[in-house]
Amino acid sequence: MKLSSRINWGIIALMFFAFIALSVAELRLLQSNTSTLISNETEKALASYTKAANATLASSQTKSMMLSVVAETLAARPSIASANVTDEEGNVSVSHESASTGPIPSWFSLIDPAPAFKKRIALPNNDSYLVVTSDKHDTYSKFTAIVIKNATIFMSLSFIVYLLVTVLTKSALRPINDVIRKLNDMGGHNFTSPDANTSAKDFESLSITVNNLAATLASKFDDLTRQAELFKKEASKDALTGLSNRGAFERHMRALLNENATSQEKELIVVRLAQLANINTKLGMVPGDNYVKAITNILMEEAKNNSSIRFVFRLSGGDFALISEPMEKPTRDLVLTNISTQCASVTPLRDGTKATWIGVTRFTGSMTMQQVMESVDSALIASMKTQSGWQLASDIAHVHSNSQWRERLNHIVSQQYADIMIQPVMDIEKNMPAYYETSGRFKDKKTNDVIPMSQLIPASERLDLIPEVDKLVTNIVFKKMEVTSQQVAINLSITSIANREFREWLVKELTQRENLCSKLFFEIEDAALIQQREYTELLCRHLMGLGCRITIEHFGDNFASLSGLRVIQPQFVKLSGRLTQGIHTNKDNQLFVSSLISIAKNLNIKVIAEMVETEAESIALTKLGVEHQQGYYFAKPALWNVY
Numbered sequence: 001m002k003l004s005s006r007i008n009w010g011i012i013a014l015m016f017f018a019f020i021a022l023s024v025a026e027l028r029l030l031q032s033n034t035s036t037l038i039s040n041e042t043e044k045a046l047a048s049y050t051k052a053a054n055a056t057l058a059s060s061q062t063k064s065m066m067l068s069v070v071a072e073t074l075a076a077r078p079s080i081a082s083a084n085v086t087d088e089e090g091n092v093s094v095s096h097e098s099a100s101t102g103p104i105p106s107w108f109s110l111i112d113p114a115p116a117f118k119k120r121i122a123l124p125n126n127d128s129y130l131v132v133t134s135d136k137h138d139t140y141s142k143f144t145a146i147v148i149k150n151a152t153i154f155m156s157l158s159f160i161v162y163l164l165v166t167v168l169t170k171s172a173l174r175p176i177n178d179v180i181r182k183l184n185d186m187g188g189h190n191f192t193s194p195d196a197n198t199s200a201k202d203f204e205s206l207s208i209t210v211n212n213l214a215a216t217l218a219s220k221f222d223d224l225t226r227q228a229e230l231f232k233k234e235a236s237k238d239a240l241t242g243l244s245n246r247g248a249f250e251r252h253m254r255a256l257l258n259e260n261a262t263s264q265e266k267e268l269i270v271v272r273l274a275q276l277a278n279i280n281t282k283l284g285m286v287p288g289d290n291y292v293k294a295i296t297n298i299l300m301e302e303a304k305n306n307s308s309i310r311f312v313f314r315l316s317g318g319d320f321a322l323i324s325e326p327m328e329k330p331t332r333d334l335v336l337t338n339i340s341t342q343c344a345s346v347t348p349l350r351d352g353t354k355a356t357w358i359g360v361t362r363f364t365g366s367m368t369m370q371q372v373m374e375s376v377d378s379a380l381i382a383s384m385k386t387q388s389g390w391q392l393a394s395d396i397a398h399v400h401s402n403s404q405w406r407e408r409l410n411h412i413v414s415q416q417y418a419d420i421m422i423q424p425v426m427d428i429e430k431n432m433p434a435y436y437e438t439s440g441r442f443k444d445k446k447t448n449d450v451i452p453m454s455q456l457i458p459a460s461e462r463l464d465l466i467p468e469v470d471k472l473v474t475n476i477v478f479k480k481m482e483v484t485s486q487q488v489a490i491n492l493s494i495t496s497i498a499n500r501e502f503r504e505w506l507v508k509e510l511t512q513r514e515n516l517c518s519k520l521f522f523e524i525e526d527a528a529l530i531q532q533r534e535y536t537e538l539l540c541r542h543l544m545g546l547g548c549r550i551t552i553e554h555f556g557d558n559f560a561s562l563s564g565l566r567v568i569q570p571q572f573v574k575l576s577g578r579l580t581q582g583i584h585t586n587k588d589n590q591l592f593v594s595s596l597i598s599i600a601k602n603l604n605i606k607v608i609a610e611m612v613e614t615e616a617e618s619i620a621l622t623k624l625g626v627e628h629q630q631g632y633y634f635a636k637p638a639l640w641n642v643y
Contacts, residue, residue: 007165012158019154026146027112034079034134035117041077042119042132045070050124064094067123067130071096074132081116081135085128093128102137112139179210238314239578240289241296249313249321253372256323257365265326265362270376271299271339272357273318275349277450285613285632287348294346295320298339306335326362336360336390357383358390406465411445413468418442420476421637422488425608425630428618434628435487435521439637440473466495467502478509481516484642489521489551497524497539498532507542517547523574526554529564540568551608556596566603572628573600577611580631584620597625 049070053063067085074083075096085094117134178197185193195211236248244252256266273295280288292314299320303309308331309324327335336358344355359379363372375393383391412418419441424433442451470493477490496502510517522543528536529552540550550570557576565573575593583589600607609621612631621629 002169007169008162011161011165015154015158015161019150023143023147023150026150027143030139030142030146031112031114031117034139035119037079038117038119038132038134041074041080042121042130045074045083045132046121046123046130053124067128068094068096070130079135079138080132081137082133084131084133085123086131087128098135104136104140108140108143112136112143175207179206183210185214239581240292241314243296243300243312243314243320245313246315249315250369252311252313252323253369257363257367257369257372265364267324267326267332268361268363268372268376269322269324269336270315270359270380271295271320271322271343272359272380273320273343274354274357275347276318279347279349281636283348291346291348292318295343298342298346302335302339302342306331309335332360332392336388340389354384354389356389359383359393360390361393408444408451409465409469412442413465413472416472416475418473418476420473420480420640422640423630423637424635425489425628426634428622428627428629433487435489436640437489437491437523437630438473438477438640439491440469440476464495466493467499470496470502471505474506474509478513478516480640480642481519485519486642487519487521489523491523491553492539494525494528494531497528498535503535503539503542506539507546510543510546510548514546520548521551521572522548523551523553526552526557526565526573529568533564537564537567540570553610555600555607556592562599565605569603570605572606572608574608574610574630575626580609580617580621581611581613582617583624584614584616590620590624593621593626594624601625 049066052066071083071085071094074080075098080098082095082097084092084096086092116136119132121130122128123130175197181193193214195207195214197207236244236251238245273292276288276291279291296312296314299312299322303312303322306324308327309322311323313321313323315321340356340358347355357380359376359382361372361375361379363375378396379391379393382396383389421439421441422436423439424436426432427434443449444451474490477488481488510520524536524540544550549572550568551572551574552565552568552570553574554576555565555573556579573596575596579589579593579596583593597607606628607626608628608630609617609626610630612618612621612629612633614633617631618629618633
């Protein structure tokens with residue numbers, strides 16, 4: 001209820017009680033005046049009768065006639081219902097009643113239950129009495145008129161007071177409404193709306209405070225907006241090469257493949273660096289990064305010299321994508337030869353192995369993303385068997401890729417074996433591992449070579465085998481944990497989290513292995529909090545209820561995951577590696593990481609920085625308050641040998 005309405009109802013109630021009290025007082029006064037009037041009229045009539053009777057020495061018959069006239073005169077007076085002459089026993093000898101007497105409503109009888117007033121006076125020299133009775137109907141009529149008058153006055157006053165209170169309340173609330181308007185503008189991120197003003201001294205401090213708050217928030221919001229725009233721009237860029245990243249590639253492909261896109265053909269060229277994993281392992285990450293930069297320069301130069309190539313992306317560690325207009329075979333062969341030759345010339349490894357594999361596919365807007373990527377993946381796999389090192393998807397059987405991958409993956413799952421690699425997450429303050437992150441490493445059944453995860457994961461997702469692969473890794477980790485006290489983490493893919501059968505299997509296995517739960521972490525991508533939020537929250541509640549702990553990785557890649565983070569309340573968040581790399585020289589990333597750390601600590605969540613590769617990065621992160629770090633600076637992934 002509005003403040004003005006509350007005040008008005010309060011005043012109306014008060015005035016109503018005053019109306020009742022005044023009406024009762026008026027009734028009592030009316031009753032008193034009536035009794036006084038009747039007494040006076042009776043006494044005057046008696047005096048007049050006595051004087052006339054004494055003056056004329058009238059006979060008893062004449063006196064009776066005179067008494068009748070007196071009684072009749074009294075009965076004709078206002079406020080008198082009847083005038084009677086009675087003897088001592090109450091026998092009436094003369095009786096006159098007012099002609100105006102009428103019925104009395106029952107409600108008035110409830111208000112005034114007392115009987116009519118009677119004035120009884122003894123007549124001189126006689127045994128008779130003059131009895132005069134008041135007229136209650138006259139009292140009712142006068143009281144009704146008084147009530148109507150009072151009601152009219154009080155209703156008029158109530159209306160006037162209502163208008164007055166409404167006007168005064170609106171005037172008094174105008175400064176508050178101005179402040180509310182300003183606060184609502186601030187809630188809508190409009191900090192430049194007109195300031196809240198007030199002419200009332202009582203609200204002056206409130207207006208000043210709100211205006212100062214708006215100015216402060218406007219400044220902070222501008223800073224955050226600038227940082228968000230910068231981060232959004234950086235989020236679409238690969239930190240190492242400066243090329244557009246996989247997210248930008250997928251957005252660009254979706255634009256080309258939507259149903260409204262033209263049917264004009266495009267070509268997708270994927271270049272895979274076959275030696276990158278070996279370079280990183282044998283020579284270290286810095287030579288690996290330098291190699292990737294050199295490849296980037298080669299691809300950018302090729303795009304610059306060839307007008308058909310429009311875009312260059314870095315999809316992952318060793319995968320690059322080029323989108324071009326359709327090229328004739330001689331032109332395409334020349335481009336691919338140049339790329340292959342130049343990439344081979346910059347590799348730091350001189351072991352005679354092929355430096356790159358290149359897959360090429362043509363696509364139109366009518367195709368799906370899955371179809372395009374499946375086609376180019378088929379070409380990539382086939383390119384490993386060609387002397388040139390590249391393959392056009394249209395020159396091979398499309399189904400071959402899926403069949404081959406399904407055979408390889410089914411073999412992996414059926415063998416129920418994988419090498420488990422571990423890498424420590426270091427507690428910087430204690431200088432010891434907080435826990436170890438685990439990952440599976442799988443070998444091809446024919447070549448016995450390690451299958452790159454950049455190939456295995458997309459193929460597993462395409463063939464819906466990711467949950468089976470995750471089950472295999474999880475089972476092996478469980479078995480190893482039975483004979484070690486180490487605290488370890490298992491990575492769960494988004495696809496597995498969304499799979500009901502996998503979730504039920506995992507909870508059932510953990511219920512049967514309660515002794516492991518206190519030593520077990522599960523690492524979940526923050527993208528799962530957006531893509532599969534309901535299932536992610538459900539699984540995390542089950543896992544934490546069993547005593548397991550949760551780490552949300554790639555924290556900072558997705559702003560929308562923050563709300564899910566508040567719901568889950570994990571023990572750790574792992575900062576995205578692209579934010580931590582080179583952080584000692586990147587002021588913008590330092591500011592953004594500092595904000596993310598503040599968010600996490602306010603939620604009582606510990607922060608891990610991943611991909612820490614130099615002492616300078618570690619020191620910078622420690623100064624920012626990151627107490628847990630992981631990366632090649634501390635240790636490379638190593639084979640977990642516990643049995």
